[in-house]
Amino acid sequence: MPIKFGTDGWRDIIAEDFTYANVRLVAQAHAQALRQQGGQTGGKSVVVGFDTRFQGANFARVVADTMAEGGLDVWLAAEYLPTPALSFAVVHHGAAGGVMVTASHNPPAYSGYKLKGSYGGSATPSIVAEVETALDAPETYSGPRGTVRPLDIRQAYYEQLDRQLDLNILRAYRGRVIHDAMGGAACGWLTGYAEHAGLKLDLTELHGRPDPLFHGVSPEPIPQNLSELITLLAQESGQTLGVITDGDADRVGAVTAGGQFFNSHQIFAVLTAHLYRVRGLRGRVVKTVSGSRVIDLLCQKLGLEVLETPVGFKYITDAFLEGQNDEGKAVLIGGEESGGLSSRGHIPERDGLLNSLLMIEAMAASGKSLTKLFADIEKEVDFQHHYNRADLHLSSQFDKAALLAGVQNMTDVAGRAVEGVNTRDGVKLTLAGGASAMFRASGTEPVVRVYVEAQSEADLRAILDEATRRVYGYDPGQQPG
Structure with a gap:
């Protein structure tokens, strides 16, 4: 092979x-x-x-x-x-x-x-x-x-994190934090940084023992892999936070008090507002085409330029490198749907550890939970964010090109009229009511990913179900299970 x-x-x-x-x-x-x-x-x-x-x-x-x-x-x-x-x-x-x-x-x-x-x-x-x-x-x-x-490199990397964070804010924070390292490369690193920086966090590790089997799950910070953390947080209230790093610690996820998964779009929005309003940083905001509409609406409010790229952090890296040579194109923050983000002053690389600490910093500076911080953004931009993604595994007979051509000709999805078509990477349909449905085929596997955002859980479910049925309609070798 x-x-x-x-x-x-x-x-x-x-x-x-x-x-x-x-x-x-x-x-x-x-x-x-x-x-x-x-x-x-x-x-x-x-x-x-x-x-x-x-x-x-x-x-x-x-x-x-x-x-x-x-x-x-x-x-x-x-x-x-x-x-x-x-x-x-x-x-x-x-x-x-x-x-x-x-x-x-x-x-x-x-x-x-x-x-x-x-x-x-x-x-x-x-x-x-x-x-x-x-x-x-x-x-x-x-x-x-x-x-x-x-x-x-541990000490030098910790000192780099020092330069990216407001340690006075972090050192004053006394909330409870659980870090689910998933048995991956971040095991011991967040607790080690807290000790290095003199943070007084009530910080504990879950799955903090390195494990080649990742304690029985795939090391991706998505809800189906986080049942233990979600159960732990379900009994918590207030500002208690669960942060998750993936297998090599470049991606981040979060679970808030009450056991609610806090997705990458929400993290992106909260950190953008925090870096702009609290830290006083400026620059372009770079998001992949699969990113949430909330980011666009928030940046409109803040007067920040948004650059949209295909899926893949390498495109965000390109924007960071361009900004290093041209102050007018400097990047404030760049992020992708899968949980990879970086921000101004850091290396042009996804960093799950830094972003975990920035979430804690945002909570410490505001005295609010992540849930409340995002709810404030939703109110400000007048958009209620509901999101989900389906990874559809199809047969070897599946014709990706036929699917994407057909998607471009759709006039509605689940009764919502198509108002715009974006073909930057796959096909993203803008639907009536502020919703969207994006179809993206894997380049190496018979897999299609469907990304849906809507303003209610009912709309989300209806659009995702209809989009899934339409994908399977282009696959003669497999029916929806």
């Missing part, structure tokens, strides 16, 4: 296609691409890390040894670490790039190879293309071997 790079690197099933041999091939190609950066001088060093997945440390060692054989000096993580810490290490050490051995939120059977650019963020399409070219046309390297030295 050929090695295929997706929107954030290469992922495959451990021992089936994610093997030492294939990892070595990818690392050789990556080293070749890094050596060729910057003309004759080329890249000199690379940072390699891993999460808590099965054989993660050993796969990382294969990467490090292969890249050293390819002439690069390697900083190799001494223990598992979060992806944002790895990305920060790339910048901190002035490396040409980075590798994170992780499959992020994928099920435990998977591992992966995430590429990081010298700027400390997701690899741009051009970087990925260079590695793919080297895979197809490998060159023999006969120069001197590079070194492998241990990486310990």
Whole structure:
């Protein structure tokens, strides 16, 4: 099976296609691409890390040894670490790039190879293309071997978080926080930061023991994987908060007192308002096409420019990099539907730890729960946010192109007239009443994701059900179950 790079690197099933041999091939190609950066001088060093997945440390060692054989000096993580810490290490050490051995939120059977650019963020399409070219046309390297030295970035990364947060606000906060690390790479990191910064939080960890099986779930911060945390929070009230980080800690989720899941759109909106109003920061707001209408309406109120991108944090990274070179295009905050966000002054990388702390900071500064903060935004923009997503697994006979062509011709969904069609990534239909339905087909699997936003739970359910039926109508090999 050929090695295929997706929107954030290469992922495959451990021992089936994610093997030492294939990892070595990818690392050789990556080293070749890094050596060729910057003309004759080329890249000199690379940072390699891993999460808590099965054989993660050993796969990382294969990467490090292969890249050293390819002439690069390697900083190799001494223990598992979060992806944002790895990305920060790339910048901190002035490396040409980075590798994170992780499959992020994928099920435990998977591992992966995430590429990081010298700027400390997701690899741009051009970087990925260079590695793919080297895979197809490998060159023999006969120069001197590079070194492998241990990486310990925790203290420097914590100091970077210090610069992104208002520690006076955080140190005055006394609320209760439960961090569900899901057995992933953030285990011990949030509690470690609280101790480093002298925070007096009532902070406890759930699933804080590193576990290659992620304590029985896929390490993605979505409601179906959070039953234990939701049950714990159901008995709480006030400002008690549950924060969740995914397998490699670049994504974030939240559960509020009463056991209510607080989705990524709501987090995005609350942090945008907090950074603008409390922290006094300015800049563009970057959202993927699957993002909520609430973000657009809020930015209209605040007078902030919104830049909409296709799905994938690499597009948000591009906007951050553009803003680093042009103050007029500086980014205040950028985020995606899956829970990845970054903000001004930080690396152009999703950071579940930073965003967990920013949520706590927003609560501490306002004296309000996240639920109340978002309710205030809903009232301000006159929009009631209800959202859900369905991942529809279809047969090999499924015709994605026919579906997307058909969606563009829809005149209504569940009785709501289509008022606009956006084809930036998949097809997003704007519906009467402020609702929307987006259809996006996977590029590698027979899967269609349907994203729906509406102003009532009844409308949400009706639109999602109708959209699901229409998708299955284009699949002759499978009927809805």
